Amino acid sequence: MNIKIKLRRAGLLVAAGLLLDLLSLIPIHPLAFIAFVGLGVPITAAGTIYFLLSLLGDSETSTNP
Amino acid sequence: MPLPLTLTLIGVSLALALLIALRGSITQSREGKILAFVGLLVMPVIAVWGGFQEHMDRATSTGFCLSCHVMTDYGRSLHYDDAGYIPAVHYQNNFVPPEHACYTCHTDYAMFGTFKAKLHGLRHIYVQYLGTVPKPADIKLYAPFPNGTCLHCHLGARKFEEASGHQKQPDTLQKVKSGQLSCISSGCHDTVHDLSALKNATFRSAIR
Numbered sequence: 001m002n003i004k005i006k007l008r009r010a011g012l013l014v015a016a017g018l019l020l021d022l023l024s025l026i027p028i029h030p031l032a033f034i035a036f037v038g039l040g041v042p043i044t045a046a047g048t049i050y051f052l053l054s055l056l057g058d059s060e061t062s063t064n065p
Numbered sequence: 066m067p068l069p070l071t072l073t074l075i076g077v078s079l080a081l082a083l084l085i086a087l088r089g090s091i092t093q094s095r096e097g098k099i100l101a102f103v104g105l106l107v108m109p110v111i112a113v114w115g116g117f118q119e120h121m122d123r124a125t126s127t128g129f130c131l132s133c134h135v136m137t138d139y140g141r142s143l144h145y146d147d148a149g150y151i152p153a154v155h156y157q158n159n160f161v162p163p164e165h166a167c168y169t170c171h172t173d174y175a176m177f178g179t180f181k182a183k184l185h186g187l188r189h190i191y192v193q194y195l196g197t198v199p200k201p202a203d204i205k206l207y208a209p210f211p212n213g214t215c216l217h218c219h220l221g222a223r224k225f226e227e228a229s230g231h232q233k234q235p236d237t238l239q240k241v242k243s244g245q246l247s248c249i250s251s252g253c254h255d256t257v258h259d260l261s262a263l264k265n266a267t268f269r270s271a272i273r
Binding site: 037040 | 068071072075076078079082083084085086087089090092093101104105106109110112113116117119120123124126128129132133186189190193194
């Protein structure tokens with residue numbers, strides 16, 4: 001798969017996670033904490049890991065003859 | 066990290082991530098790749114860390130603890146107009162920070178005190194939304210209230226050391242310090258969050 005598409009997907013995931021993180025900071029409530037820890041952080045982390053994996057995959061394909 | 070800075074960091078990270086997601090072609094240049102690295106790795110990590118710190122700080126606030134309906138009466142007890150009522154005396158005289166009143170007395174000050182408090186908090190959320198919520202008066206502590214929590218502030222204070230009640234016997238103070246004699250459950254300072262006393266109580270200040 002094209003690295004450009006992978007980076008766009010990673011960007012979408014990170015953006016979605018950060019949006020949830022931002023929204024969770026509006027109310028002071030236990031459920032906001034759960035939304036942050038249980039949804040926002042994992043989605044952001046998934047986007048970041050997907051970004052790193054896509055870089056790794058790209059470097060492997062570019063070094064192979 | 067101050068809240069405005071955290072919000073700014075999350076906002077900038079969000080904008081960068083959206084830019085990369087919607088304009089994927091910018092990552093083809095060398096500068097674009099650096100931007101992607103910053104926008105999808107460096108900034109999100111810092112922003113999430115800032116958000117986590119903010120949430121952890123909020124989780125120690127009195128408003129956070131009292132946001133569950135079952136805690137309402139415990140919140141009211143902080144405003145009870147009685148000089149012998151321990152939570153009210155501590156709250157109304159700023160012996161504990163009013164904005165962190167619950168957390169100050171209901172976390173232990175050992176190495177993993179905060180961690181244990183957070184685990185208990187997760188259990189409370191489970192009970193609140195997925196379990197059976199007990200009546201306020203039926204809520205009990207997980208373990209007897211440790212003297213260490215009281216001594217964390219009172220130990221060494223002249224008023225505490227010289228109080229007549231603490232000098233009843235030559236070894237009373239020593240027993241308190243070693244935990245042999247409980248501050249709360251030995252009958253000396255046992256008026257703590259007595260919800261039955263609130264029915265006909267007068268309150269000193271407006272309930273927050």
